[in-house]
Amino acid sequence: MNIVVAIKHIPSIADDLPVKGNNVDFDSVDFVLNEFDEQSIEQAVLVKEAVGGTVTVVGVDVIGELDNVLHLALAKGADKAVKITGDDPAADSHQQAKWLAEAIKGLSPNIVFAGVQASNDLDGQIGPMIAAYLDMPYIGGVSSVEVSDHTATVNKEFAGGFGAKYSVSLPMVVGVQAASKPPRYAPISKVRQVAQMATIEKVAPSGGVSSGLSFKKMAPPVVTGHAEMIGGSSKEVAAKIVELLKSKGLA
Amino acid sequence: MSNDVFVITEHMDGKFSDVSFEMVGKAKELTSAWGGQAVAVVVGGGAASNIFASDATIHVDDAALSQFNPEAYGKVIEALVKEKSPRLVMFGWTAMGMDIAAWLSARTGKPCVAYARDLCIENNALIVNSQVYGGKMIAEVAPEGDMVIVACLAGSFAVEAGQGSTAATQIASPVALVGLKTKFVEAIKPAGGDVDITAQAKLVSIGRGIGSKDNVELAEELAQKLGATVSSSRPVVDAGWLPRTRQVGKSGLKVKPKLYLMLGISGAPEHLEGMKSAELIIAVNTDKKAPIFNVAHYGATADLFEVAEAMLELL
C-alpha cells in the first residue's frame, strides 16, 4: 500500500504575526507544521501498521526549513520524505496543491492524507484541491480510517458527536481532523538519529496555477469589543475573579 | 455569465443549518447591488425547501443524494454552476462546505476564499474579508474572474434576513450519479452516558494550555468548588485527556452557560462557534494577544495554574 501524506509548513500563530505590505511578514515569523498534519501523519502510520506498506511524507519547502519537520515525521514512523523546492513563503494553497499533486502522481498512491485545514488556507485547503487535480474522491473532517482490499472506511464528523461512515474505493484523498489515536511522541534522541541517517528526496516544483486572489490588506481584526482586563499578580487575578463570581451569585 | 448568487444550503434530519439562512440573507444584499438573483440551492431530499427569502430556490433530488455524499454533492454542484454560471457561489465553512468549496475551485479554475466572514461590493467588484491565522488576522482580498467561490464562517451574518417563503423548483440531478466511488454506510450518533455540557449553568473550560492529562484534575477541583462542570476545546479531547462529550465548538457542542471560565484556550473561530453567546465569559491566558480577549467579557493575562490554585484557596 502506497500511503502518502501531503503536509503544509505554515506561520506559527503562537506569536505575533507582523505585517509587511499586504501580507504577513514571512521573514519575521516562525514556521511550524500545520497542527492537523500531525494528526494526518499519525493516521497514515496507523494505517501502515494495520495493513502494511510505506508512508511517504511530501511537502513544499516554502522557507527552506522543511527538513526538521520531515525528520520528525520519519521519527514518528514515516518511511520516506520528499520536499518540493518551491522556495516561496507566500505560495498559496492552489499553488502548493498543484505542486504536491504533480509530485504525488509519480508515487502511485493508494491513499493520500492531508490535514483537514490549515490556518493560512485563505484560498481553501490543499486536500480537496489535490483530490481535484488527481481526480480522486475526497472526504474531510475524518477522525478514523480503516483500509482493506482497495477500500477505505472513514468516519466523518459533522458536529456534536454526529457524523457519518463512508466506504470509498481507493485511491482517495482523506482530510484528517484527528487520527483514530492521539499522535505518538518521538523523543528528541530519535529525531536526531533520524536526521543523521535520513535522505530527503528533493523534487523541483512542477505545474503552475493561480488562486486568482489579489490581496488588498492583511491586518489584525478591528476589535469591536475587548475583554475588561483584570490586572495584577496571579493571586490578585484569582481574588478578583472570585469576587466577580460572588457578586454575580456564581460562586 | 449572470449576476446571480448561488447559496449552497445544508440540511440534516430535515432541518436547515443557520448558516444556510445567513448566506441567503447576504446573497440578497449582494444581488440588490448587482441586479442578479439570490438563488438557494438545496441538494438532497428530506427537507422542506420553501423556507428561504431567496429570489429563487433550486431543489435537486436523486436517490444518490439522500445522505450527504461529498462526491455526489460535488458533482451536482459542479454541473449546476457550470450550466448556470452564477457570479458567486456561497458555501458554509462547515463539515459539508469544507469538502466541496476548494475542490470546486480546483475543478473549475475559479478563485475560492475560505474562512469568509464578510463580503461587500466596491466599484462593482467583490471584496471578501477572511479570518485567517486562527482569528489573529483578517485578510481583505479581491477575487478575480467571472465566478467566485466563497466559504463562509457560520455566524457571520443575520439568520432572519434569509428566512422567508419562496417556492422551490424541483429538478433531477443535472449529472448522472453512477459509478460513484464514495458510498454512505451509516449515520454516527453521539455517545451518551456522560454529563450533558449543554445543560450546565457553569462550565470551567480548559484548552491546550492545560498541558497534560494530569493537570485536568486541577480544573476538576476548581469546577467542583464552583459547582461547575469541566468542558474543553478540541485539542484536549483529541489528546485523550477528556471524552468527546466535553468538547465545545464547531465540531463539538454549542453551549450557552451563565458562566464560561476559560483556562488556556486561545479562542480559535471553531471554538468561538460553540460558546460566544455564553452569558459571562472569563478568559485566563498567558498570551495577551490571544483572540479570546476580543470575545471574553473579562480577561487576565496570567498563568492558568497559578490562578486556578489561588482561586481554590479562596473558595
Ligand SMILES: Cc1cc2nc3c(=O)[nH]c(=O)nc-3n(C[C@H](O)[C@H](O)[C@H](O)COP(=O)(O)OP(=O)(O)OC[C@H]3O[C@@H](n4cnc5c(N)ncnc54)[C@H](O)[C@@H]3O)c2cc1C
Ligand atoms: C473542522 C474543524 C472543526 C473544529 N472544531 C473545533 C471544536 O469544536 N472545538 C474546538 O475547540 N476546536 C475545534 N477545532 C480546532 C480549532 O481550530 C483550534 O485548533 C482549537 O480550538 C485550539 O484549541 P486551544 O485554544 O485549546 O489550543 P491553542 O490554540 O493551542 O491555544 C492554547 C492557549 O493556551 C494558552 N496557554 C498556554 N499555556 C498557558 C498557561 N500556563 N496559562 C494560561 N494560558 C496558557 C496559549 O497562550 C494559547 O492561547 C476545529 C478545527 C477544525 C478544522
